[in-house]
Amino acid sequence: MAIDFTAISPNPALLDLPWSIPLEEWPEEHLAALPRGISRHVVRFVKLTGDVLAVKEISEPLARREFQTLRNLRRMGQPAVEPLAVVSGRVAADGSPLDACLITRHLRFSLPYRVVFSQRLRPDTARRTLDALAVLLVRLHLAGCFWGDVSLSNTLFRRDAGDYAAYLVDAETAELHRELSRGQREHDLFVAHGNIAGELMDLEAGGYLDEGEDPIEIANLIMHRYDLLWNELTSEERFEQGDRWRVDERIRRLNNLGFDVDELEMSTDLDGTHIRIQPKVVDAGHHSRRLMRLTGLDVEENQARRLLNDLDSYRASTDRQGDDESVVAHDWISRIYEPVTRTVPPELRAKLEPAELFHEILEHRWYLSERAGHDMAIEDTVRDYVATVLPGKPDEVAVVGVDTEEIPIQARLD
Numbered sequence: 001m002a003i004d005f006t007a008i009s010p011n012p013a014l015l016d017l018p019w020s021i022p023l024e025e026w027p028e029e030h031l032a033a034l035p036r037g038i039s040r041h042v043v044r045f046v047k048l049t050g051d052v053l054a055v056k057e058i059s060e061p062l063a064r065r066e067f068q069t070l071r072n073l074r075r076m077g078q079p080a081v082e083p084l085a086v087v088s089g090r091v092a093a094d095g096s097p098l099d100a101c102l103i104t105r106h107l108r109f110s111l112p113y114r115v116v117f118s119q120r121l122r123p124d125t126a127r128r129t130l131d132a133l134a135v136l137l138v139r140l141h142l143a144g145c146f147w148g149d150v151s152l153s154n155t156l157f158r159r160d161a162g163d164y165a166a167y168l169v170d171a172e173t174a175e176l177h178r179e180l181s182r183g184q185r186e187h188d189l190f191v192a193h194g195n196i197a198g199e200l201m202d203l204e205a206g207g208y209l210d211e212g213e214d215p216i217e218i219a220n221l222i223m224h225r226y227d228l229l230w231n232e233l234t235s236e237e238r239f240e241q242g243d244r245w246r247v248d249e250r251i252r253r254l255n256n257l258g259f260d261v262d263e264l265e266m267s268t269d270l271d272g273t274h275i276r277i278q279p280k281v282v283d284a285g286h287h288s289r290r291l292m293r294l295t296g297l298d299v300e301e302n303q304a305r306r307l308l309n310d311l312d313s314y315r316a317s318t319d320r321q322g323d324d325e326s327v328v329a330h331d332w333i334s335r336i337y338e339p340v341t342r343t344v345p346p347e348l349r350a351k352l353e354p355a356e357l358f359h360e361i362l363e364h365r366w367y368l369s370e371r372a373g374h375d376m377a378i379e380d381t382v383r384d385y386v387a388t389v390l391p392g393k394p395d396e397v398a399v400v401g402v403d404t405e406e407i408p409i410q411a412r413l414d
Contacts, residue, residue: 006067007085007103013049014103019090022098023057032106045106052106053084060088060100062172067102069171076143077285079136080168081107081156107167109159109353113152113199116164117208126200126209126218128163133196134225136166137188139284140174142233146184148173151195159352161302161359189226193219233259236278241268247277254279258301260286294329295337299355306359310336336378343382350395361385 003019018026023042032045032052042057058066063086070083082105090098116129133155140147147154147168154170168174177184200215209215233254239246251261262281268274287304291297299307314332315321340361341354352360365381 002089003087004089005085005087006064008071008083010085011049014085014087017046017048019087019101020093020098022092023055023101054081054104054106056102056104057099058102058172060086063088063100063102066171066174069174069176070104072176073140073143073145073168073171073174077283078139078143078145078168079166080171081105104169107156107158107169109356110156110167111158112156114203114208116157117203126213127221129157129166130196130218130222131225132157132160132164132166133192134222134229135284136168137192137222137226138229138233140168141180141185141188141230142282142284144177144179146175146177146180147171147188148175148191149195150188150192152199153195158300159356160300161306161356162363163302165300165302185230189223192222196222229257232257233279233282236276238274238276241273241275244275247275250277250279254282255286258286258288258305259284260289294326295333297333297337297355299353303355303359306362307337307355310358310362340378340382343379344386344390348386348390351390351393357390360389364389 005014007014017030021027023044026044026046030046032047044055046053046055056063067083067086070080073080074082083102084105085103086100087103088100090100092098113129116125129152133150133152136155137147137150149170149172154168156167156169157164158167159165197215197219200209200213200218203209204213204215237246237250247264247266251264254261260283261279262283263279265278265280267276269276285301287308288299288301291299291304291308294311295307297304297307311329311332314336315323315325315328318328320328337358340358344357351357361378361382364385365376365378368376368381368384
């Protein structure tokens with residue numbers, strides 16, 4: 001039986017992989033030692049022509065369904081891993097059929113939740129990761145995506161200016177609809193609460209959760225965070241006709257949350273004394289789209305907000321508020337952002353992606369300035385950060401180490 005490759009951008013090197021061998025038995029020469037999340041299927045990371053791919057062994061119908069779901073989510077601009085191919089028609093050396101494989105691109109600088117929690121944590125790491133998951137779930141629900149199996153294990157996290165951005169990594173149970181019912185959304189939340197509480201209990205048993213933190217209470221917070229965000233993005237607002245400024249205020253609040261409003265539904269009462277407004281199309285990525293338009297940088301939402309703030313500070317400090325914003329942005333890129341990120345030695349550039357590195361340098365500058373009692377030059381800040389902070393950070397471009405499934409349950413030593 002011939003092997004069938006369904007691929008978006010076919011890579012001839014895929015033909016060289018040992019498809020006649022069960023994925024669990026693939027030789028080490030093909031594998032990349034990256035931490036894997038918990039999965040009900042066999043998953044391996046593969047090194048291929050300078051890239052790292054995730055390969056999951058799964059039945060052909062499920063592989064093709066997940067492949068198409070991920071493609072559609074990516075087309076819609078949703079945070080999900082990139083699907084590359086489905087390999088089917090696999091046969092073992094003894095003639096027995098093997099499951100198909102779904103191939104996705106490894107998300108650079110991403111971390112499974114168990115790696116996030118196995119590092120030395122800030123006290124609010126659990127809440128920050130769950131905030132990111134709540135935002136992801138709201139984004140998917142707004143786009144009409146029913147996840148079906150919401151969990152930390154099915155999510156990857158990337159650093160985002162001190163917070164985290166969450167990406168859907170497992171879409172086996174996901175379904176796309178024109179619009180979700182309240183029952184579908186509540187089912188996702190119910191599943192999320194149970195899965196997250198259980199995962200946090202496992203971390204608590206291993207000493208990876210801060211002492212005194214209650215897994216159930218933390219899981220409850222995702223419900224509260226989700227409800228607050230969902231209501232802000234979708235609820236109807238009613239106000240007096242003379243308070244039309246509140247329309248602009250509502251839009252600004254949504255922009256501050258990182259969402260654009262492409263359409264507002266506005267109507268008045270029969271007597272014309274009250275106005276009702278409701279966002280009809282709410283798209284995430286307000287700041288990242290603005291930064292992309294101005295600079296061409298493609299970064300996470302909080303990173304974009306931080307870089308835009310620095311751009312605004314640069315514009316004010318150079319007294320160029322009256323200049324064209326795109327011209328000032330070009331100068332900021334060439335005179336501030338690129339020189340700072342290029343200063344980092346090549347051997348340390350795998351520690352953090354450039355936008356997160358720039359954010360951390362700005363944070364370090366604030367810390368040094370406070371300690372010195374005056375503003376520190378950016379050049380001095382970069383030298384101190386590269387010498388004292390960056391070398392101690394793990395490489396996150398592709399975190400190398402044992403599988404996270406094999407991390408022993410043991411008390412964390414501080």
